[in-house]
Each structure stands twice: as structure tokens, then as C-alpha cells.
Amino acid sequence: MAVSGPRSTLKVASVARGDALVVRMQGDLDAVTAHLLREELRQVWESSRTSVLVIDVAEVMFCDSRGLSELISALQRGQAANVRLILTGVQGVLRRVLTITGLRNVFEQHPTVEEALAGASDAGPRQPRGPEMGGLYEIAGDR
Template sequence: MKVASAVHGAAVVVRVEGDLDAGTVHLLHGELDRVWESPGTSVLVIDVAELEFCDSRGLSELISALQRGQAMNVRLILSGVQGVLRRVLTITGLRNVFEQHPSVAEALRLAADAGPRHSRSGGDPGSGSDPGSGSDPGGLYETAGDR
């Protein structure tokens, strides 16, 4: 697996290529730790267009990144979600939890237009602010009706 990051103003793009699993998740975790330590980051785009596989450990790392982003007021966006990761997010009911855009360019453009905090695509930008609330559409789990 390869992980690399680049700074685009107040946004950081982390590109993930290959397999994100128990044997490689530490690479993404380490890169994300560096992002969280960087002052001034308001948007984190994780580009998964070249991701070929994602197991439960990889998914757990993405969920942790989302939660940490919410706690730090950093908008997390996944770009290029397809294949195995799209299926994993759908099966687990997390597909609508992550803000997603088809490309890094679109994610950066929309993030710049909307500012640091914005509900996921198709959601209500004025949704509640309690990330742990079961009624918050920006929370961790979607309801069965959202599938």
C-alpha cells in the first residue's frame, strides 16, 4: 500500500493506493496523525480512487478519522469511492455517513465554496451539531431507510 499527502491551502489530500487492511492500516494511521498535528487544516480529503481492498481494520481507521475530524472541526471528504470500499460502506450502513465526491478536484472545489463544516452530500447543511445524537443526520450511522 502507498500513502501520500499534499497540502492545498487549508486542505490536505491524503492519497491511498492498494490494500487497506490489518497489515497496512498503520501507514494510513501514521499519515493521518501528521495531518491532525498540522495547524490550520480545515478540510481533509482522503482519495481512495486507487484503493483495491479494504477490510474491517481499514474501515475502522476511516471511521476514526471521521470522528476525529468532527471533534477537531475538520471536514472529512472521501473522493473516488468505488468497488470494494463502496460495497463495504453500503453493507455496513456507512455509505451516507461519509461525505463523498467523485474526484479530488471536485471535493476541493466544493469544500472551498462551503467552508470547513458542511453536512455530507445531499444532506441538510443546517443539521444538528451533536455528532453523537441518534437524530443527527451527520452522525455515525445511517438509518435503514437511507439505504
């Protein structure tokens, strides 16, 4: 007997804001929908010359390991391309997931898109927390 429930949904849209690109998500970021974020970001990486990528997750209601994996991949790709990735609106389930996994301090975060854009224009590229620190794994190990 097959059991089924409501199907996950996610809306993803992006808009240029000056030198930054803002990607807004609404719904569940999970195994069923993670490909939508991956596809949106693929287009960003292929066509954009942005130095700042803001991912607004204020309306993300659920995030599982697959969704988290997509965010980590975006962070790693951004680091490799010298693109500053900022999460905004982190709350609820996603905040708990980032805290439990030890990734809460790995992602740069701001409460709102406007604050992220203002901070990005003031500060330039984010530097790792120490002269010897580099990518995602080194920063995560510095907890």
C-alpha cells in the same frame, strides 16, 4: 503447516492544496497496512491547521474491517477538531463495504479530488443532516 499469500501493500502520501490537505492511498487498506494511514493522519492532526481533509481512495483495491475502522477514526477525529473530511474516488470493494455497513451516507463523498476541493471551498464546513444531529453515531442512526 503455515499458509501464506502475497503480502498487502499500501502507499500513502499527502500534499497541501490551499487550505486543504489531500491524502492519497494506493493498494490494500487492511489489517496489515492500516497503520500506514493512521501514521500519516497522526502527522496531519499534530502539525496541520487544515479545515478540510480529502482522502482519495480511488486506487484502494481492498478494504477490510481494520481499514474501515481507520477511516471511521479519521472521521471522528475530524469532527472533534472541526475538520471537514471528504472521501473521493469511492468505488468497488470500499463502496460495497460502506454500503453494507450503512456508512455510505455518513462519509461526505465526491468523485474526484478536484470536485471535493471545489465543493469544500464553495460550501464551508459540512453541517450534519438536521439541527439535533451531531457526530458519527447520530448521523448513522438517521438512515
